[in-house]
Amino acid sequence: MVETMECKMSAGAVPGTGQIDRLRAALNRALRGKGRVVEQVIACLLARGHLLLEDLPGLGKTTLAKAVAGAVGGTFARVQCTPDLLPGDITGFSIFNQKTREFEFQPGPVFADVLLADEINRTTPRTQSALLEAMAERQATVDNVRRTLAPTFFVIATQNPVEHHGTYPLPEAQLDRFAMKLSVGYPDRGDELDLLAAAIGDVTGEPGSDPSLTEGELAALQAQVARVAVQPNVRAYLVDLGRATRSHPKVTLGLSPRGLLIWQRVAQAWAFLKDRPFVTPDDVQDVAAPVLGVRLGLAPDAAGGVIHHLLEAVSVPV
Structure with a gap:
């Protein structure tokens, strides 16, 4: 299943400490009591890497991924990985337009700025390999045409380490495309109490999605890091x-x-x-x-x- 959404961005000022602080604040609101994990996620993003989140169900992996996508702005796409997912469902495909009598390319979710591959080890190695070129070179080749992805393209993949039935472990070649592997872990008692208190009256159950970084700021921050x-x-x-x-x-x-x-x-x-x-x-x-x-x-x-x-x-x- 593929889900996409567009986050509005506007031209901004020169990035610096203020932008990083806003990014920290947004992610800490989404993932309470996990300051070090948040710092590591931001480091992975600024290093132009990709992130693998491996942990038990219900600990906030998907929530964190969606919070990152909302905070950095741009386009966000989510792929719910299943055994019947095909490579074209990720990279896109060409369809024949009866009116123009030509093939038209329909871009897949890999052309978003932030891609969440949820439960990546539940899809087949053939489909997993569709991400290799995109993660390593920020480009995708479809129908022998090389198409460039966003320069700040960022993949967040999640997987459950305790469920092995119907899964396909990531091969070493794919694991090496990720910059970091993180586990969220259980929150402290106080953080769980705060989580329950914050949920009262919240009908959405989702953190705010207003971008913390405006257009161009993430690329500028990444250039400063380099x-x-x-x-x-x-x-x-x-x-x-x-x-x-x-x-x-x-x-x-x-x-x-x-x-x-x-x-x-x-x-x-x-x-x-x-x-x-x-x-x-x-x-x-x-x-x-x-x-x-x-x-x-x-x-x-x-x-x-x-x-x-x-x-x-x-x-x-x-």
């Missing part, structure tokens, strides 16, 4: 960490060069959110778990703490 300095010793630290994943006895699939680039971009975004014009080793470590968690292949007998062990094993630059 200019955050990464000193040679920090780059060397990243490379050493990446190489350590490839030789770790409990890691069956180490970090690829593409994974290193994504890790650096997310660390730049994390430093930007901390109001720093440069990346520190702490930034690299802070985003290690969500970045590595989506792309490292672990041995069947691997216990928890592999990522922590990797960080401990590599010397931190001064």
